[in-house]
Amino acid sequence: MKSDRHFPVKRLLVLGALVGAGAYYFSREQNRRALDSKLAELGLKDAAQDVGQSVTKGWEKTKDAAKDAGAVIADKAGEVKDAAAGGAQAAADKVKEVAGDVKGAVADASGKAADAAKDTAATASDKAGDVADKARDAAADKAAEVKADAQAKVADVKADATKAANDVKGAARDAKKS
Numbered sequence: 001m002k003s004d005r006h007f008p009v010k011r012l013l014v015l016g017a018l019v020g021a022g023a024y025y026f027s028r029e030q031n032r033r034a035l036d037s038k039l040a041e042l043g044l045k046d047a048a049q050d051v052g053q054s055v056t057k058g059w060e061k062t063k064d065a066a067k068d069a070g071a072v073i074a075d076k077a078g079e080v081k082d083a084a085a086g087g088a089q090a091a092a093d094k095v096k097e098v099a100g101d102v103k104g105a106v107a108d109a110s111g112k113a114a115d116a117a118k119d120t121a122a123t124a125s126d127k128a129g130d131v132a133d134k135a136r137d138a139a140a141d142k143a144a145e146v147k148a149d150a151q152a153k154v155a156d157v158k159a160d161a162t163k164a165a166n167d168v169k170g171a172a173r174d175a176k177k178s
Contacts, residue, residue, distance in 0.1 A: 010121040013128055017051040042134065047127035054123035058116035065112035072105035 039045035076098035083094035 009128075010124055013124040014051065014055060014120065017048055017055070017124070020048055021052055042131075042138075044131055047131050051120075051124050051127050054120045058120040061116035061119075062113040065109040065116075069105040069109035073102055076102050 036045065039048065079098055080091060080094045084091035
């Protein structure tokens with residue numbers, strides 16, 4: 001049996017972007033500069049800006065869809081009001097007639113809002129993947145750097161040990177000759 005419950009990663013990413021943007025906005029100028037440079041260094045600055053822009057675009061699409069649906073509903077309500085002046089039966093007939101239009105407008109607005117949310121979630125997911133790739137690459141680079149440093153130190157220790165052994169052998173030969 002498949003569970004419908006899952007951890008809302010996309011919501012968490014969007015919330016994190018919003019909280020990060022708020023913290024960024026309200027921080028002091030010197031902190032903002034330091035955060036800017038660190039985010040740029042990690043490749044997160046562009047990702048956070050892209051997610052923020054995506055959220056803004058999604059909000060605008062949702063707002064426009066709701067405005068369009070509201071205009072349709074207001075228009076149809078005016079038609080029902082006008083029909084009500086002609087009597088109860090005329091109003092009832094008009095309600096039945098416009099119900100499909102109102103339902104379609106609401107469904108359209110809901111679809112546009114869902115599409116905007118999907119676009120935002122896709123952008124957040126893409127940016128999270130980009131950041132993960134950059135973090136993985138940075139970790140691999142750091143691991144290679146640490147490995148190279150360790151190999152250099154091992155070579156230094158080996159050279160020092162060889163030199164010490166040669167010094168001991170030389171001292172032993174000198175002592176034997178004496």
